[in-house]
Amino acid sequence: xxxxxxxxxxxxxxxxxxxxxxxxxxxxxxxxxxxxxxxxxxxxxxxxxxxxxxxxxxxxxxxxxxxxxxxxxxxxxxxxxxxxxxxxxxxxxxxxx
Amino acid sequence: xxxxxxxxxxxxxxxxxxxxxxxxxxxxxxxxxxxxxxxxxxxxxxxxxxxxxxxxxxxxxxxxxxxxxxxxxxxxxxxxxxxxxxxxxxxxxxxxxxxxxxxxxxxxxxxxxxxxxxxxxxxxxxxxxxxxxxxxxxxxxxxxxxxxxxxxxxxxxxxxxxxxxxxxxxxxxxxxxxxxxxxxxxxxxxxxxxxx
Numbered sequence: 001x002x003x004x005x006x007x008x009x010x011x012x013x014x015x016x017x018x019x020x021x022x023x024x025x026x027x028x029x030x031x032x033x034x035x036x037x038x039x040x041x042x043x044x045x046x047x048x049x050x051x052x053x054x055x056x057x058x059x060x061x062x063x064x065x066x067x068x069x070x071x072x073x074x075x076x077x078x079x080x081x082x083x084x085x086x087x088x089x090x091x092x093x094x095x096x097x
Numbered sequence: 098x099x100x101x102x103x104x105x106x107x108x109x110x111x112x113x114x115x116x117x118x119x120x121x122x123x124x125x126x127x128x129x130x131x132x133x134x135x136x137x138x139x140x141x142x143x144x145x146x147x148x149x150x151x152x153x154x155x156x157x158x159x160x161x162x163x164x165x166x167x168x169x170x171x172x173x174x175x176x177x178x179x180x181x182x183x184x185x186x187x188x189x190x191x192x193x194x195x196x197x198x199x200x201x202x203x204x205x206x207x208x209x210x211x212x213x214x215x216x217x218x219x220x221x222x223x224x225x226x227x228x229x230x231x232x233x234x235x236x237x238x239x240x241x242x243x244x245x246x247x248x249x250x251x252x253x254x255x256x257x258x259x260x261x262x263x264x265x266x267x268x269x270x271x272x273x274x275x276x277x278x279x280x281x282x283x284x285x286x287x288x289x290x291x292x293x
Binding site (some may be wrong): 068089 | 113115116142145159279
């Protein structure tokens with residue numbers, strides 16, 4: 001049983017690390033001949049990917065998937081709240097600029 | 098929970114329960130909200146002054162950020178293994194995983210110190226503009242959380258070291274704290290290093 005669990009944790013770590021490495025590609029794709037340029041797509045993607053990672057950490061590493069439904073729903077609600085707050089503030093800032 | 102009890106890893110059949118102490122989960126949710134409000138303010142100002150933030154951000158080394166993030170994710174993986182090995186009563190292995198967690202945490206701290214030293218050497222300090230004010234505030238407050246995480250790992254190792262003390266609940270509580278430090282960094286990394 002322990003071996004099965006450790007394989008799952010390894011898979012989770014690989015997915016989290018792979019998402020982190022994707023950031024390098026996203027960053028390079030946003031450059032204009034080496035010069036960094038502002039990009040809404042990159043910012044929204046960066047925030048979304050980070051929140052996907054947060055949810056994976058909560059569900060798998062923090063064992064929320066084995067927790068009572070209340071904690072599962074509460075942590076999911078928190079991720080949605082964080083997404084709404086971060087993207088909301090970013091777009092409000094852009095609109096006010 | 099009985100301190101010497103050997104517990105099994107959770108499966109779909111084991112009754113669902115909150116990992117660690119409930120109080121730690123209140124802390125996790127509270128801290129997430131506090132950091133989200135900081136991040137929200139940062140994104141609001143960043144969106145209004147994109148050119149200045151981009152210029153300052155270009156001084157950061159993304160590779161150093163990626164390496165630090167992977168070091169911290171690896172430490173989280175280690176402490177997750179530690180919880181599971183302690184649950185099945187393999188305490189020596191759990192202690193080894195706790196030591197690995199601290200080791201990867203130390204790697205993160207070293208990379209962060211190198212980055213701070215480089216930035217300060219380049220003349221980028223807390224007073225060098227809005228971006229670096231946020232950069233030093235976020236990374237410093239995260240480091241304070243990381244240092245408290247080392248204390249939590251010490252408590253965890255102390256629990257595992259003697260059969261008289263072993264409490265799975267405390268092990269899970271300390272691990273929950275460490276994971277929180279990890280996922281807060283995941284957000285800080287995306288916002289400081291990648292957001293454009």
